[in-house]
Structure formats: structure tokens, C-alpha cells
Amino acid sequence: MRLAYYDNAQVWYCEHDKIVCSNEEVLADGTHEKCGNPVVKRNLKQWMLRIPHYAERLLAGLETVEWPEGIKDMQKNWIGKSTGAEVDFQVDGHDKIIRVFTTRPDTLFGATYMVLAPEHELVNQITTEDKKEDVASYKRKAALKSDLDRTDLAKEKTGEFTGSYAINPVNGEKIPIWVADYVLMGYGTGAIMAVPSNDMRDFEFATEFNIPIKPILDPDEADEETRARVVKGEECWEEDGVFINSSSSFGGLDINGLKKQDGISKTVAWLEEKGLGTEMINYKMRDWLFSRQRYWGEPFPVIHWEDGEIEVMDDHALPLELPKLANYTPGDNGESPLANAGDWLSVTDAKGRKGRRETNTMPQWAGSCWYYLRFTDARNDDEPFSKEAEHYWMPVDQYIGGAEHAVLHLLYSRFWHKVLYDLGIVSTDEPFTRLFNQGMILAFAYESATGAKVASDLVKEKDGKYFHSQTGEELKQIVAKMSKSLKNVINPDDVVKNYGADSLRLYEMFMGPLEATKPWTELGVKGVFGFLGRAYRFFTELKNIHQDEEDPGITKSLHQTIKKAQQDIEGLHFNTAISQMMIFTNNCIKKGKVNKQSATTFARVLAPFAPHLAEEIWSIHGEPPTIANQPFPEYNEEYLKEDVFEYPVSFNGKLRFKLELPLSMPEDEIRQQVLDHESAAKWLNGGEPKKIIVVKGRIINIVI
RNA sequence: GCCCGGAUGGUGGAAUUGGUAGACACGCUGGACUUAAAAUCCAGUGGCCAGUGAUGGCCGUGUGGGUUCAAGUCCCACUCCGGGUACCA
Numbered sequence: 110m111r112l113a114y115y116d117n118a119q120v121w122y123c124e125h126d127k128i129v130c131s132n133e134e135v136l137a138d139g140t141h142e143k144c145g146n147p148v149v150k151r152n153l154k155q156w157m158l159r160i161p162h163y164a165e166r167l168l169a170g171l172e173t174v175e176w177p178e179g180i181k182d183m184q185k186n187w188i189g190k191s192t193g194a195e196v197d198f199q200v201d202g203h204d205k206i207i208r209v210f211t212t213r214p215d216t217l218f219g220a221t222y223m224v225l226a227p228e229h230e231l232v233n234q235i236t237t238e239d240k241k242e243d244v245a246s247y248k249r250k251a252a253l254k255s256d257l258d259r260t261d262l263a264k265e266k267t268g269e270f271t272g273s274y275a276i277n278p279v280n281g282e283k284i285p286i287w288v289a290d291y292v293l294m295g296y297g298t299g300a301i302m303a304v305p306s307n308d309m310r311d312f313e314f315a316t317e318f319n320i321p322i323k324p325i326l327d328p329d330e331a332d333e334e335t336r337a338r339v340v341k342g343e344e345c346w347e348e349d350g351v352f353i354n355s356s357s358s359f360g361g362l363d364i365n366g367l368k369k370q371d372g373i374s375k376t377v378a379w380l381e382e383k384g385l386g387t388e389m390i391n392y393k394m395r396d397w398l399f400s401r402q403r404y405w406g407e408p409f410p411v412i413h414w415e416d417g418e419i420e421v422m423d424d425h426a427l428p429l430e431l432p433k434l435a436n437y438t439p440g441d442n443g444e445s446p447l448a449n450a451g452d453w454l455s456v457t458d459a460k461g462r463k464g465r466r467e468t469n470t471m472p473q474w475a476g477s478c479w480y481y482l483r484f485t486d487a488r489n490d491d492e493p494f495s496k497e498a499e500h501y502w503m504p505v506d507q508y509i510g511g512a513e514h515a516v517l518h519l520l521y522s523r524f525w526h527k528v529l530y531d532l533g534i535v536s537t538d539e540p541f542t543r544l545f546n547q548g549m550i551l552a553f554a555y556e557s558a559t560g561a562k563v564a565s566d567l568v569k570e571k572d573g574k575y576f577h578s579q580t581g582e583e584l585k586q587i588v589a590k591m592s593k594s595l596k597n598v599i600n601p602d603d604v605v606k607n608y609g610a611d612s613l614r615l616y617e618m619f620m621g622p623l624e625a626t627k628p629w630t631e632l633g634v635k636g637v638f639g640f641l642g643r644a645y646r647f648f649t650e651l652k653n654i655h656q657d658e659e660d661p662g663i664t665k666s667l668h669q670t671i672k673k674a675q676q677d678i679e680g681l682h683f684n685t686a687i688s689q690m691m692i693f694t695n696n697c698i699k700k701g702k703v704n705k706q707s708a709t710t711f712a713r714v715l716a717p718f719a720p721h722l723a724e725e726i727w728s729i730h731g732e733p734p735t736i737a738n739q740p741f742p743e744y745n746e747e748y749l750k751e752d753v754f755e756y757p758v759s760f761n762g763k764l765r766f767k768l769e770l771p772l773s774m775p776e777d778e779i780r781q782q783v784l785d786h787e788s789a790a791k792w793l794n795g796g797e798p799k800k801i802i803v804v805k806g807r808i809i810n811i812v813i
Numbered sequence: 814g815c816c817c818g819g820a821u822g823g824u825g826g827a828a829u830u831g832g833u834a835g836a837c838a839c840g841c842u843g844g845a846c847u848u849a850a851a852a853u854c855c856a857g858u859g860g861c862c863a864g865u866g867a868u869g870g871c872c873g874u875g876u877g878g879g880u881u882c883a884a885g886u887c888c889c890a891c892u893c894c895g896g897g898u899a900c901c902a
Contacts, residue, residue: 210902266900291902479881611830615836621826622826636837636839642852643853688827688836692837759833761883799882804832
């Protein structure tokens with residue numbers, strides 16, 4: 110199967126600017142964001158990629174990668190797999206067939222009408238004479254509606270009867286065929302069977318247009334009142350239940366008394382046997398429109414010959430580079446600026462045949478889908494990347510990026526990578542093994558009581574409250590994205606100038622979990638700046654440093670620090686790794702002295718976080734450059750062993766006192782020790798304990 | 814509407830996945846140093862109550878229930894906030 114094809118696609122076109130607009134540029138009222146003039150739909154020949162062909166593989170691959178579940182869910186929803194059946198309905202009095210997709214073939218008995226999308230090709234053919242005008246007018250209106258109008262605002266259902274009827278294949282009943290824009294041409298077959306008793310949208314439509322609602326399901330698990338209403342067809346029920354009114358001698362199908370799953374299997378088997386339908390899987394994901402009408406972007410290496418042949422250029426003729434243009438204005442009829450590139454545009458082959466180059470260019474995805482592969486071998490002039498480099502580096506062990514890429518970049522590049530894998534160009538099926546979504550760093554901003562945002566340079570602080578420096582109005586401090594208009598942008602260069610690069614880096618890691626969205630505070634930077642200063646002073650001042658054997662408490666704390674930092678780095682919990690380093694430093698400062706060996710070992714733990722300062726400590730101790738080449742220290746489990754534990758002793762779950770006991774003490778003895786403790790009597794209050802729970806090295810709980 | 818997150822002191826956040834809630838840091842209070850300020854150092858700091866005092870008690874992880882010897886952590890219902898999505902048959 111060819112993965113790319115060239116065909117008509119609908120695009121938004123602004124006749125004022127004479128350009129094709131992206132969806133985001135089209136406002137809800139159907140006008141162009143930039144110029145305010147209305148946009149129209151227009152057909153343009155475009156390159157499309159058949160990404161749904163990879164839908165199953167894209168779903169299956171999600172099970173093999175370590176990604177946040179939320180992102181996986183978003184991709185699954187985007188792919189939107191649904192299993193159901195395609196069913197054929199005969200149009201009464203025509204030799205036409207309307208094919209529909211449904212996830213609920215079991216509800217065929219409840220189908221009381223059908224709906225075609227306004228763009229459906231059968232609409233004109235089956236509309237009766239007396240309805241032609243109304244239907245044509247409805248189609249025009251639907252075509253003018255923007256996508257948003259058609260979806261968001263159109264809670265009120267609209268539609269028009271075509272005058273024709275279809276035959277319900279399960280019972281031979283004639284059901285009216287309507288046209289309505291709540292059915293989309295781009296999904297399924299662009300036509301549906303409507304079951305108002307069991308589909309909310311159909312229920313609303315049927316109510317609006319007085320179409321019969323035929324109950325076919327008894328919701329046996331619902332409350333009595335709901336059940337009664339549903340069985341009378343007064344309420345819509347989308348959950349499971351027991352089928353009623355679902356048999357007919359017309360086709361011989363009977364699913365009365367069955368529940369949803371059995372109803373589906375039996376109906377599908379019946380449809381397949383009669384040749385009226387088949388089981389079918391549908392995806393929400395559509396073909397991917399890959400053409401853009403812009404100058405910037407990779408040009409398609411394609412020539413359109415005068416005889417109609419569309420030729421893809423040979424590899425050896427690549428790369429096809431963009432021509433230098435004096436004028437970047439769009440070509441006619443929404444064509445890209447390349448349509449103006451005279452010399453570049455026209456080609457003649459050896460036989461004198463004339464051709465024109467493709468003027469569309471590729472979207473930025475063409476680069477972002479595989480840039481990580483180029484990164485493995487960026488200076489390779491002969492090929493995109495060597496097999497060796499790809500094999501060595503791929504797949505990406507840890508990909509860090511924002512959650513906003515969840516369904517576009519991260520899905521497109523997975524698709525791209527799988528295609529390359531199938532072509533034998535890359536050696537793995539998935540590009541990114543682990544994915545991590547870092548949070549955004551925000552900043553404080555200020556707003557008035559009316560919600561108006563106030564730029565930070567107009568804000569005065571007094572006693573923890575904030576005021577407008579001109580109006581004196583009291584302001585509320587809020588957290589918002591950094592923006593020029595709010596004047597709350599933090600320039601990293603300034604932070605580096607005032608506090609140093611190590612402080613900037615350390616603060617960003619210390620301010621909270623990597624995935625959290627959190628506001629920048631200058632006081633926070635001061636905090637880590639202070640820590641770095643304390644550490645630097647303590648570990649470099651000669652009076653603090655000794656060569657004797659290290660104090661066991663300090664050794665223990667050092668090894669705890671190595672262990673915690675190592676584990677936290679692996680888990681990307683940098684904030685807690687840093688707090689452990691602060692604890693170690695505080696311990697040393699309290700002790701007042703430290704062994705030289707401990708000081709340089711600590712410098713090696715600190716080095717990945719604050720490389721400059723760690724290097725200073727390292728070199729002041731006469732160690733050879735550079736600490737960057739030193740391995741991360743290893744901890745020794747021996748030093749971390751505990752032989753006593755201070756047990757928290759609680760009565761009925763309430764902590765009452767603490768008791769230090771050897772960890773080796775058997776449970777029976779612990780029980781005795783606890784009961785003999787002077788404070789125990791007070792809480793036992795003369796009574797006998799019901800139960801004493803001892804969790805070794807954790808807790809003691811006495812139930813009274 | 815649906816899907817995905819989240820809610821812990823004055824603030825940013827810890828909490829070995831059911832076992833001492835508030836680590837670490839900011840801020841604040843008091844003290845030392847200083848002519849003074851900054852910087853630095855020391856001590857205290859969840860709330861309420863009792864006591865001159867060491868100390869002791871009660872309450873506390875958005876709300877209301879539940880499971881458990883034990884709940885920030887698990888279950889049920891809900892509130893609020895953030896992000897995504899939109900008639901997908």
C-alpha cells in the first residue's frame with residue numbers, strides 16, 4: 110500500500126489575503142484571524158499520508174514504552190479505535206444502498222430513521238422533487254458553517270427530510286432518511302442509522318423533529334422510575350440492559366432477552382450470513398494532510414509533467430533546494446510563493462517534455478519527526494545518519510518535553526519512525542523508550558479586583574499586600590505564564606549575573622518536582638545561593654578540614670547522601686537529592702570539621718548539580734583537574750546499617766512516646782519492654798492491652 | 814459533557830507506596846557580630862488550649878462517609894482548580 114497520495118482536500122482559503130489558512134487562524138465566526146474577512150472552503154490538490162494504516166501498530170506500541178499513562182490515554186483517544194459493524198440499508202424504490210457504520214449493531218431494531226451527512230454523495234440522488242429546494246438550501250447553510258459552528262454551537266439539532274425511505278434490514282420497516290450536519294462525512298461512512306432510544310444525539314434529534322422513538326432495551330440495573338420511562342421510550346438509555354421488541358419474522362433475527370455483548374455477536378453473525386453487513390473497525394484518526402502553501406518548508410521533490418504523469422525525483426537528484434525568491438507573496442488561487450519561482454518551477458526532460466515542479470512545501474513535522482535521528486550523526490555529509498550511529502544511540506532512552514506534544518509531535522514521529530523501521534532504515538520500532546513531561550515555570554503576576562492584569566513594574570508591595578503604584582488599588586497576586594505584557598519575564602542571564610549559573614541550575618531543580626508547574630521566586634534563588642555559599646566556605650576553609658579518621662556520624666550521613674542522590678538522579682527527583690545534600694552540609698557545619706576525603710567525595714556528589722562550585726572545592730583540595738571526569742561516588746551499605754531504632758509507640762493509633770530498642774530484639778521482648786515502660790501505665794490506665802502490633806523497624810501500636 | 818492531572822503550614826514542597834505528617838528551603842520572630850546597614854552565624858517557628866517552667870493535652874493533609882490495629886496514602890460520594898477534547902455513530 111502506498112502511504113502517500115495526492116488528492117483533493119478541503120482547505121480554508123482567505124480571499125482577501127489570497128492564502129490558505131490553518132485551522133487555528135479561522136475564528137469561530139468563520140473569519141480570518143489576521144484580516145477579519147470571511148474564509149471559504151476550497152478544494153486543493155494536496156499530499157496526504159495514510160497514518161491510519163499504522164493505527165493498530167501505534168496502539169500496540171504504546172504498551173511497550175514507559176510513558177505517562179495520561180499521554181498514552183490521549184494518544185489512544187486520538188487514534189479512537191472503535192469496533193462495530195457496517196450495515197447496508199436498501200433505499201426504498203431505488204437501487205441504491207446506504208452503508209452505515211455502527212458500534213451498536215444490536216440496536217438495529219430501534220433504528221427509526223437514518224441520517225446522511227450533507228456532503229454525502231447519495232443526498233442529491235435520493236432527495237424527492239418536493240424536497241429538493243429545502244435540502245439544497247440546508248446543504249448550502251451547512252457548507253458555510255465553520256467546524257466550530259457545526260459542533261460546539263450546534264447543540265440544537267438541525268436537519269432536513271429527503272423525502273426518501275430506507276428499509277431496516279432486520280424488520281423490513283420503512284424509515285425516513287434525513288440530512289443533518291451532526292453526521293460528519295469524515296468519519297465512518299458519512300451515514301448513520303439513528304437509534305433514538307439508545308443514543309443521546311439521535312434522541313435529541315428525534316424529539317426535535319417528532320420522529321418515533323422505539324424502546325428496545327429494558328435497563329434492568331437502573332432504578333424503577335428510569336426503567337419505566339426508558340421502556341416507554343420517554344428517556345434515552347445508553348448503558349447495558351436486556352433487549353425487548355427485538356425480533357422479527359421478516360429476517361428471522363431474535364435477540365430478545367439477550368444483553369449487549371451477546372446481542373452484538375448474534376446480530377453481526379446474522380448480518381454476515383445474510384450478506385447485509387460485516388464486522389468493522391473504525392478509527393477517528395484521519396489521513397494526514399502533509400502539504401502547506403508556504404515558502405519555508407522542504408519542497409516536495411515532485412514534477413508534474415504536461416502529460417499528467419506525477420514523477421517523484423530520483424534519490425541522486427536530491428536534495429531539491431528552495432529557490433531564492435525576490436518576492437514571497439503567495440501565488441494565485443492559494444498556491445505557495447513557489448508558484449512565482451519562474452526558472453526553478455519549469456523543467457524539461459531529455460525528450461523535451463515540459464513539466465512543473467510541485468509548489469507545495471512540507472510542514473515543520475517533516476523535520477521534527479526525525480531530527481533525533483540526525484542528532485545521532487549530525488556531521489555526516491554523506492547520509493542522514495550512519496547505521497552504526499543509529500544502532501548505538503537509538504532508541505532515545507529518556508525524552509523530556511512538554512505535554513502539549515502529546516498527540517501531535519509524539520504521535521507523528523512514532524508513525525514516521527515505524528515507517529523507517531519497516532524500510533529497514535532504523536533498528537527499533539519505537540523511537541522514545543521513556544517519556545517525561547516537565548512542568549512549566551511560571552511567574553507571579555498581579556490583577557485588580559475586576560480581574561484586569563497589571564504589569565509587574567506598576568506593582569508596589571507593602572506588608573505582604575500588593576498595590577497599584579499609580580491608582581493605589583489593592584491587587585491580588587496570581588501565578589501566570591511569563592509574558593512581555595505582564596512584565597514578569599525572568600531573564601536567565603540576569604540570574605546568572607547576580608547569583609551564578611550554578612545557583613540558577615540548582616534552584617530550577619530544587620523548586621519542586623520536575624513535572625510540576627510552579628512559579629519562579631527570586632527568594633528561592635537566594636536560598637540555594639546561600640546553600641552553595643555555605644557549602645563552599647565550609648568545605649574549603651582549612652580550619653574545618655582534617656586528615657584523621659572520619660567521624661562515624663559524618664561517614665554515615667555522607668553515604669546516605671550518595672545513595673539518595675544516586676537514586677533520585679535516576680528517578681529525576683532532583684529536588685530531594687538537593688535537600689539531602691543540604692542535610693549533609695548542615696551536619697558537617699554542626700560538627701565543625703570534616704575529613705578531606707569526605708569533602709572531596711561530597712564535591713563529586715555535588716558536581717552534576719553545581720559543576721563550577723564543585724570544581725572549585727575539588728581543586729582547592731589539590732585534586733587534579735577535572736572533577737567532570739570523576740565518577741559519581743559509590744556508597745557502602747556497611748555504613749548505612751542501623752542496630753537500634755527509636756520506635757514510635759502509639760495507643761489506638763495515637764503516638765504517645767518513643768522508645769529506642771535494638772533492631773535485633775525479638776518481638777516478644779519488644780512487647781515486654783513497651784509494657785514495662787514508665788509511660789505505658791498511664792495510657793493503659795489499668796486495663797489490659799487487646800493486641801500489640803509490632804512492625805520491626807517501623808512502629809509499635811497497642812490496641813486497648 | 815467526556816478524558817487526564819491536582820488540592821498537605823504564611824510560601825515552594827517532603828513523606829521509604831498503609832506505619833512518627835510537615836524533611837529541605839523560603840519567609841517571619843528573637844539574639845550575636847557591626848557606628849549602622851548588608852552579608853554571615855546561633856535559636857525558635859502547623860493551629861488551639863493549659864502551665865512561671867521543662868512539659869502536657871486536643872485538633873490538623875479540599876468536603877462528607879467507609880475499610881483498617883493504623884489512612885495524606887486504599888474504597889465510595891462530592892467541591893474547587895488546571896490541562897486536553899469536542900455531535901466519532
